[in-house]
Amino acid sequence: MNVDKNEPSHLTNSRSRLERAGTGRVAERAVDEITRYIESNGLVAGDKLPPERVFIDMLSVSRSSLREALRVLSTVGVIDVRHGDGMYVASVKPLHSAGKALFDATEQHALRNLVETRQGIEVAAVTAAVQRATDEDLASLQQMLEQQGTHLADDPDFVWEPLEFELAIVEMGGNSWLYDIELMLRDAWQTLSSGLRASVGRHTEWHAEHRAILASMRSRNITQAQRLVMAHLSLERFEQDLAFRTGARKERAQRSADSTIQ
Numbered sequence: 671m672n673v674d675k676n677e678p679s680h681l682t683n684s685r686s687r688l689e690r691a692g693t694g695r696v697a698e699r700a701v702d703e704i705t706r707y708i709e710s711n712g713l714v715a716g717d718k719l720p721p722e723r724v725f726i727d728m729l730s731v732s733r734s735s736l737r738e739a740l741r742v743l744s745t746v747g748v749i750d751v752r753h754g755d756g757m758y759v760a761s762v763k764p765l766h767s768a769g770k771a772l773f774d775a776t777e778q779h780a781l782r783n784l785v786e787t788r789q790g791i792e793v794a795a796v797t798a799a800v801q802r803a804t805d806e807d808l809a810s811l812q813q814m815l816e817q818q819g820t821h822l823a824d825d826p827d828f829v830w831e832p833l834e835f836e837l838a839i840v841e842m843g844g845n846s847w848l849y850d851i852e853l854m855l856r857d858a859w860q861t862l863s864s865g866l867r868a869s870v871g872r873h874t875e876w877h878a879e880h881r882a883i884l885a886s887m888r889s890r891n892i893t894q895a896q897r898l899v900m901a902h903l904s905l906e907r908f909e910q911d912l913a914f915r916t917g918a919r920k921e922r923a924q925r926s927a928d929s930t931i932q
């Protein structure tokens with residue numbers, strides 16, 4: 671094959687592919703690169719970040735793509751944009767890549783979309799699990815709940831691995847597609863609920879609900895298990911928790927503003 675060195679068509683091709691990918695992809699890459707910048711420079715919460723124009727040059731992105739990336743990073747709590755002052759690292763946490771691809775926390779109905787998807791997957795999973803789980807499976811789920819119960823009794827702020835109970839049920843259903851989707855949902859859930867879980871303290875309530883779900887599974891009552899899973903995933907309650915978190919954050923910001931004034 672004859673390669674014409676004067677005609678670097680691969681460059682033209684890759685450029686047009688990039689253009690076709692659009693602002694969303696560019697912003698997504700910028701999110702990754704800014705996160706990597708924070709990590710590789712060992713920045714911690716409270717450290718100031720370079721101004722926008724430095725990132726625009728460094729990442730070769732447009733101002734609008736950068737702004738979109740900064741909005742995402744700010745929504746998930748990685749950076750803190752203080753108008754008229756600059757950008758700061760808010761907390762250092764890896765973005766969960768699968769969850770990020772699936773889930774845009776800035777989307778208007780992010781919480782609703784996530785909860786509805788969890789409902790679909792988890793109702794399907796509990797249906798499969800009631801039919802297929804062995805007695806040993808259910809006994810090990812019982813053991814998990816008992817251990818969590820012991821931790822909760824010692825420490826009301828105890829927080830278990832996100833969706834630990836739900837993932838165990840999905841696994842018992844034996845459907846690997848449901849399991850893979852539930853893992854993505856878990857990552858998306860972590861992105862949305864970081865800071866929410868510990869401050870709201872729903873774990874005692876959730877634990878009681880998990881016990882009821884398990885009881886319905888042990889009696890192999892599919893309809894009851896489905897109903898309890900739906901009640902456990904009440905969108906209304908999640909919305910209250912989200913409002914609570916936003917309120918608590920505003921209160922904290924107000925308190926720190928007050929203490930600066932004093």
Ligand SMILES: [Zn+2]
Nearest residue numbers: 835836876902
């Ligand atoms: Zn649960």
